[in-house]
Amino acid sequence: MYRTLKLLVRSGLADCFDMGEGVTLYEHAYDHPHHDHLICTRCGRKEEIVDETIERRQVELAERSGFTLSRHRMFLYGLCPACRRKGIKD
Known part of the structure; x- marks a missing residue:
């Protein structure tokens, strides 16, 4: 596999x-299509997210440093709602 x-x-x-x-x-x-990810640090739940403001900001930051982006990946880690409801702390 x-x-x-x-x-x-x-x-x-x-x-x-x-x-x-x-x-x-x-x-x-x-x-x-391109997307970023939210990932729960406890249960491993993954959620795809898209935010045009973040996408534009990443391009602006790269250009400010003289870069032209060809691709990127963004992973945001934290606790999902289900784990928080169970009282799990990060």
């Missing part, structure tokens, strides 16, 4: 994200 996933990543049909602690996230890349 993992050989197939690696082949899909090499071909550009999937993306691979090293989440740390031995966890790898794979998701399809073909015809899948």
Whole structure:
């Protein structure tokens, strides 16, 4: 299975994200618009998010430093609502 996933990543049909602690996230890349991720540090829930203000700001910050962005990834970590309701603390 993992050989197939690696082949899909090499071909550009999937993306691979090293989440740390031995966890790898794979998701399809073909015809899948750019998005960022919210990730719960307790249960591992992942939610895709899109925010045009953040996207514009990232381009502005790169340009201010003389960069032209070709791609980026943003992962925001915290506690999801379900874990917070259970009284779990980060």
